[in-house]
Amino acid sequence: MDSNSNLRQRNAGYAAFFLSGICAISSSIVVSRLQGSYGFAYGMTGTLLSLMSIGNLIAGFLTGLLPTKIGTRLTVALLTTGYAIGYFAMGLTGWMGILMLAFVLVGLAKGCTLNTCTILVGNNSPDRTRGMNIMHACYALGALLCPFFISAAATAGSFVPLFVLAAFGLILWLVFLCTPMDSGKEAEKTVKAQGRVSAGTKTDWSFLKSKKIWLLTGLIFCQNAAEYSVNGWMVTYFKNSGIISGNLSTYTVTVMWGATLLGRLLIAFVFPIKNACRAMIRMSLGCIIFYLGLMLVGSQIPAIVLLFAFAFSMAGMNPTAVASAGRMTSAASMGIMLPVAGIGAIVMPWIAGIISERAGLNVGMASNIVPCIGLFVFAVLVARVREEGNDN
Numbered sequence: 092m093d094s095n096s097n098l099r100q101r102n103a104g105y106a107a108f109f110l111s112g113i114c115a116i117s118s119s120i121v122v123s124r125l126q127g128s129y130g131f132a133y134g135m136t137g138t139l140l141s142l143m144s145i146g147n148l149i150a151g152f153l154t155g156l157l158p159t160k161i162g163t164r165l166t167v168a169l170l171t172t173g174y175a176i177g178y179f180a181m182g183l184t185g186w187m188g189i190l191m192l193a194f195v196l197v198g199l200a201k202g203c204t205l206n207t208c209t210i211l212v213g214n215n216s217p218d219r220t221r222g223m224n225i226m227h228a229c230y231a232l233g234a235l236l237c238p239f240f241i242s243a244a245a246t247a248g249s250f251v252p253l254f255v256l257a258a259f260g261l262i263l264w265l266v267f268l269c270t271p272m273d274s275g276k277e278a279e280k281t282v283k284a285q286g287r288v289s290a291g292t293k294t295d296w297s298f299l300k301s302k303k304i305w306l307l308t309g310l311i312f313c314q315n316a317a318e319y320s321v322n323g324w325m326v327t328y329f330k331n332s333g334i335i336s337g338n339l340s341t342y343t344v345t346v347m348w349g350a351t352l353l354g355r356l357l358i359a360f361v362f363p364i365k366n367a368c369r370a371m372i373r374m375s376l377g378c379i380i381f382y383l384g385l386m387l388v389g390s391q392i393p394a395i396v397l398l399f400a401f402a403f404s405m406a407g408m409n410p411t412a413v414a415s416a417g418r419m420t421s422a423a424s425m426g427i428m429l430p431v432a433g434i435g436a437i438v439m440p441w442i443a444g445i446i447s448e449r450a451g452l453n454v455g456m457a458s459n460i461v462p463c464i465g466l467f468v469f470a471v472l473v474a475r476v477r478e479e480g481n482d483n
Contacts, residue, residue, distance in 0.1 A: 223414040
């Protein structure tokens with residue numbers, strides 16, 4: 092592809108991930124609204140969120156396998172309809188079967204968008220680490236704005252936000268539809284013309300033998316575990332412990348995403364990362380120190396400051412780790428790495444909940460220090476692995 096196509100692909104990745112930030116993070120707000128409207132039990136509410144995570148994992152594997160069968164364009168076009176169809180269905184009915192399917196569809200769209208944008212930006216950025224941090228900053232910006240869009244739409248009716256989110260999902264789908272991608276047949280013709288094995292029938296799985304890929308997967312697993320556990324439980328922790336009371340506690344999510352956005356923008360434009368491994372070690376140490384401090388404080392202002400610092404330290408971890416895959420970045424490798432690492436986002440919040448039930452919420456929250464330590468361990472191991480390619 093020419094430079095114009097590369098630029099279009101990269102910009103499409105930025106735009107789509109911004110829209111995905113709105114649609115994906117809105118799900119946690121939407122599920123609480125559905126619970127209030129239909130009187131769901133907490134167990135059923137948790138089931139809906141789990142189904143979204145399951146859809147996210149399935150999408151990761153499908154986006155790694157389907158392009159070799161039906162082409163990248165058709166794969167992305169099919170899976171990313173999930174945002175529009177899923178949210179539209181949620182706005183039409185409260186029947187549990189439809190809602191369960193809708194959350195799976197939203198998860199499929201979320202996972203496919205993540206993998207596709209990672210390829211579009213990673214493979215078309217002169218500086219891979221900078222490109223990935225800009226992309227994730229776009230997601231953080233969407234996440235910051237989603238509560239405002241939902242609140243504004245809710246003034247017109249309690250279910251109007253769902254149709255607004257469906258419209259954002261449709262725009263995301265159109266962005267991908269207008270993005271130059273291999274149709275499958277085009278890729279096969281190109282490969283045959285070069286005298287190589289058809290890309291439509293064979294996938295390069297050599298990355299599975301890479302120790303570095305699996306260590307990076309473990310690192311992102313721990314990052315997902317730590318981040319999603321804090322996102323899911325911190326509001327409840329602050330409320331029940333009395334550290335931050337009332338409606339103010341709900342804005343802790345805004346604090347986290349604000350810190351995340353700031354951190355990623357600084358990495359992308361002000362303090363570019365020159366040594367990815369060294370940077371990840373430092374970020375992981377920051378996560379450990381600030382999370383330990385967060386568990387020890389008992390007053391509002393220090394808690395907010397430490398939460399901001401923790402999220403700031405975590406901000407560049409995921410995009411830097413993904414960028415470190417270097418030349419091994421492909422639909423197949425991302426289709427394995429990101430879904431496997433995404434299991435951490437399901438497992439750790441559940442573990443924290445089980446521990447909280449048996450030993451108290453303070454102990455449950457303290458258990459999240461384990462994946463924070465895991466970040467440091469994997470970052471050190473990645474640094475010790477012999478360089479396998481360009482990690483920029």
